[in-house]
Amino acid sequence: MQKAYFLRRVGFLYLLFVLFTIEQMCYTNYITKGGGRDMFIEIKANSDVPIYIQLANQLIEGIARGELKPGESLPSVRAFAADLGMNMHTVNKAYHYLEEKEFIQIVAKSGVIIQPNKIPKATADQKQQLADQIRPILAEGIVLKLSEEEMVDMLRELVRDIKEGIQ
Amino acid sequence: MQKAYFLRRVGFLYLLFVLFTIEQMCYTNYITKGGGRDMFIEIKANSDVPIYIQLANQLIEGIARGELKPGESLPSVRAFAADLGMNMHTVNKAYHYLEEKEFIQIVAKSGVIIQPNKIPKATADQKQQLADQIRPILAEGIVLKLSEEEMVDMLRELVRDIKEGIQ
Amino acid sequence: MQKAYFLRRVGFLYLLFVLFTIEQMCYTNYITKGGGRDMFIEIKANSDVPIYIQLANQLIEGIARGELKPGESLPSVRAFAADLGMNMHTVNKAYHYLEEKEFIQIVAKSGVIIQPNKIPKATADQKQQLADQIRPILAEGIVLKLSEEEMVDMLRELVRDIKEGIQ
Amino acid sequence: MQKAYFLRRVGFLYLLFVLFTIEQMCYTNYITKGGGRDMFIEIKANSDVPIYIQLANQLIEGIARGELKPGESLPSVRAFAADLGMNMHTVNKAYHYLEEKEFIQIVAKSGVIIQPNKIPKATADQKQQLADQIRPILAEGIVLKLSEEEMVDMLRELVRDIKEGIQ
DNA sequence: GTGGTCTAGACCACA
DNA sequence: GTGGTCTAGACCACG
Numbered sequence: 001m002q003k004a005y006f007l008r009r010v011g012f013l014y015l016l017f018v019l020f021t022i023e024q025m026c027y028t029n030y031i032t033k034g035g036g037r038d039m040f041i042e043i044k045a046n047s048d049v050p051i052y053i054q055l056a057n058q059l060i061e062g063i064a065r066g067e068l069k070p071g072e073s074l075p076s077v078r079a080f081a082a083d084l085g086m087n088m089h090t091v092n093k094a095y096h097y098l099e100e101k102e103f104i105q106i107v108a109k110s111g112v113i114i115q116p117n118k119i120p121k122a123t124a125d126q127k128q129q130l131a132d133q134i135r136p137i138l139a140e141g142i143v144l145k146l147s148e149e150e151m152v153d154m155l156r157e158l159v160r161d162i163k164e165g166i167q
Numbered sequence: 168m169q170k171a172y173f174l175r176r177v178g179f180l181y182l183l184f185v186l187f188t189i190e191q192m193c194y195t196n197y198i199t200k201g202g203g204r205d206m207f208i209e210i211k212a213n214s215d216v217p218i219y220i221q222l223a224n225q226l227i228e229g230i231a232r233g234e235l236k237p238g239e240s241l242p243s244v245r246a247f248a249a250d251l252g253m254n255m256h257t258v259n260k261a262y263h264y265l266e267e268k269e270f271i272q273i274v275a276k277s278g279v280i281i282q283p284n285k286i287p288k289a290t291a292d293q294k295q296q297l298a299d300q301i302r303p304i305l306a307e308g309i310v311l312k313l314s315e316e317e318m319v320d321m322l323r324e325l326v327r328d329i330k331e332g333i334q
Numbered sequence: 335m336q337k338a339y340f341l342r343r344v345g346f347l348y349l350l351f352v353l354f355t356i357e358q359m360c361y362t363n364y365i366t367k368g369g370g371r372d373m374f375i376e377i378k379a380n381s382d383v384p385i386y387i388q389l390a391n392q393l394i395e396g397i398a399r400g401e402l403k404p405g406e407s408l409p410s411v412r413a414f415a416a417d418l419g420m421n422m423h424t425v426n427k428a429y430h431y432l433e434e435k436e437f438i439q440i441v442a443k444s445g446v447i448i449q450p451n452k453i454p455k456a457t458a459d460q461k462q463q464l465a466d467q468i469r470p471i472l473a474e475g476i477v478l479k480l481s482e483e484e485m486v487d488m489l490r491e492l493v494r495d496i497k498e499g500i501q
Numbered sequence: 502m503q504k505a506y507f508l509r510r511v512g513f514l515y516l517l518f519v520l521f522t523i524e525q526m527c528y529t530n531y532i533t534k535g536g537g538r539d540m541f542i543e544i545k546a547n548s549d550v551p552i553y554i555q556l557a558n559q560l561i562e563g564i565a566r567g568e569l570k571p572g573e574s575l576p577s578v579r580a581f582a583a584d585l586g587m588n589m590h591t592v593n594k595a596y597h598y599l600e601e602k603e604f605i606q607i608v609a610k611s612g613v614i615i616q617p618n619k620i621p622k623a624t625a626d627q628k629q630q631l632a633d634q635i636r637p638i639l640a641e642g643i644v645l646k647l648s649e650e651e652m653v654d655m656l657r658e659l660v661r662d663i664k665e666g667i668q
Numbered sequence: 669g670t671g672g673t674c675t676a677g678a679c680c681a682c683a
Numbered sequence: 684g685t686g687g688t689c690t691a692g693a694c695c696a697c698g
Contacts, residue, residue: 048681050688057303064309076670087690092671103310105380109670109697122311130311131325133304136224138322139329141297142231143270144289148326152319155305158298159315162306213606217682254683384697391637398643421698437644456645464642465659470558471634472656473663476565477604478623478631482660486653489639492632493649496640549696551673577685588675593686610682610685 039067041084042167051086052093059094063103063114065163071116074104206234208251209334218253219260226261230270230281232330238283241271373401375418376501385420386427393428397437397448399497405450408438540568542585543668552587553594560595564604564615566664572617575605
């Protein structure tokens with residue numbers, strides 16, 4: 001009897017732990033209406049990556065895989081913030097971050113749309129920036145004994161995942 | 168005569184210019200004696216990447232290209248900080264960051280050495296972490312109309328640069 | 335034959351490109367019949383300048399270059415809004431903005447006319463207002479290493495452009 | 502007697518009015534320590550120009566007249582905000598606005614400095630932007646019967662004022 | 669209803 | 684002590 005109770009208690013604690021973990025890992029996993037289909041946004045609360053950057057990255061992936069099409073409008077800062085359970089300013093910051101990269105256009109008092117002008121191909125500067133970001137990660141990969149080919153495979157797989165929307 | 172003087176003056180001005188530029192871009196560009204050879208550490212003050220991470224990354228690259236060999240000792244926190252003109256705490260933080268990754272060993276009151284045990288091949292977890300870091304960068308690359316092949320080429324070139332120590 | 339077709343196709347694509355660009359840059363590029371001649375109104379949707387201010391500025395330029403003459407009537411709010419594809423309120427606001435500056439007269443239930451009374455020369459107050467608006471722009475110009483003469487030249491050129499209706 | 506009382510009351514109301522006006526017009530007129538000399542920052546609370554833009558403009562003038570020299574550090578966002586009686590975020594916004602223009606450098610967790618690299622001469626793009634900002638003001642000047650020469654004189658005077666720090 | 673601006677107050681990681 | 688980030692709540696002007 002004692003044992004059964006113990007087990008039940010452990011089970012309960014375990015459940016609590018799982019719930020807590022889930023809550024900590026992804027405090028939001030909401031849906032935003034984009035065009036006809038829906039789009040999942042997943043934010044990790046305990047990440048060292050700022051929330052607004054995470055949001056921006058997810059939107060970038062949406063653009064990358066063509067789910068968010070040029071000219072399409074994004075939710076208003078307030079509506080999006082409410083959906084995602086975060087503050088207006090955080091969404092606003094993500095939007096301005098993306099506007100700086102010219103991936104979206106913020107039309108004051110009207111709304112936010114995916115860049116309707118063709119996004120131009122990466123300039124040498126932009127490529128250099130991307131390279132600077134990737135470089136330390138690759139160095140770490142090399143130290144961890146990953147061969148060049150393994151890393152190339154990883155890259156190809158990631159590109160496929162992004163384009164197919166696999167988390 | 169007039170011409171020779173002119174040339175010398177231009178040379179001098181050019182030197183000043185170079186020094187000025189270097190000083191502005193990287194507040195440190197020092198040399199640290201590791202093992203037999205020297206190694207350049209370059210820190211960008213005006214970067215959004217924390218200094219201790221920049222330092223750790225440069226050391227990781229040193230390990231990646233075999234310049235820092237297993238068992239070799241690194242400068243003491245104090246000496247390194249003095250050389251690099253940065254705070255002791257910063258160097259310390261970089262060391263602990265690398266120790267956590269098990270790329271180095273910190274032996275209390277003795278010193279710091281490059282991991283003498285063979286660094287094991289990346290676990291699935293570690294690979295996943297690397298992938299998570301690369302993913303948003305690739306997504307941005309895709310939005311900027313880089314093809315998969317271009318990104319693979321970029322990766323291969325970066326790996327070559329790292330192994331050959333090209334900045 | 336092959337060549338002629340090719341040229342036609344290029345022309346068509348170019349036309350498409352131009353239309354696309356115009357549509358993106360300025361959501362309206364309409365004509366309004368004012369007096370005898372026509373006048374172009376160009377609104378940039380993605381500007382930080384409010385639309386009603388943009389409209390008012392274009393009308394001010396029309397007055398400045400004498401295209402809109404004292405006593406001439408402007409389109410009704412309703413008709414103008416329809417022509418420009420914008421909200422009635424916006425046109426209304428532009429009109430009231432201009433009326434406040436005494437550049438036009440709004441006669442209730444009758445229409446809007448360009449100020450028929452001679453517009454008096456700028457008062458000290460008005461000059462001060464203009465100066466206050468220009469000042470920060472000039473300061474920025476100075477920081478950007480523009481000489482006083484360059485800025486004077488810029489001013490002269492702008493005055494010429496305004497008077498000749500060059501965009 | 503009645504009259505004296507009335508006058509006193511009017512005097513009191515007038516005093517209140519003056520105080521109110523002063524408070525409304527410039528709610529701050531603070532000093533910030535820059536190098537050896539002090540610098541006046543004046544913010545108009547009831548202006549339609551956002552506070553953070555006003556602040557940025559005053560700093561730009563400081564740079565323009567050489568009072569703020571390259572490499573010099575600016576107050577921390579919190580200290581500056583306290584001095585000016587405004588919110589940290591407002592100062593922060595002004596700083597980021599200036600950083601975007603590359604007039605200052607924000608070094609994370611360290612401080613803010615006036616751009617130490619030479620600020621390059623205005624590009625064609627930047628000149629165009631300045632021209633676009635000045636144009637409507639000039640058009641208004643023309644309508645107010647200011648001659649080109651009068652406006653040139655106004656510009657020269659403003660440049661002199663900026664360089665000599667005359668408000 | 670939209671984005672823009674501003675305030676107040678909080679925690680964090682870096683240096 | 685610094686800037687970075689995040690939240691909560693407010694008012695405003697534009698459309």
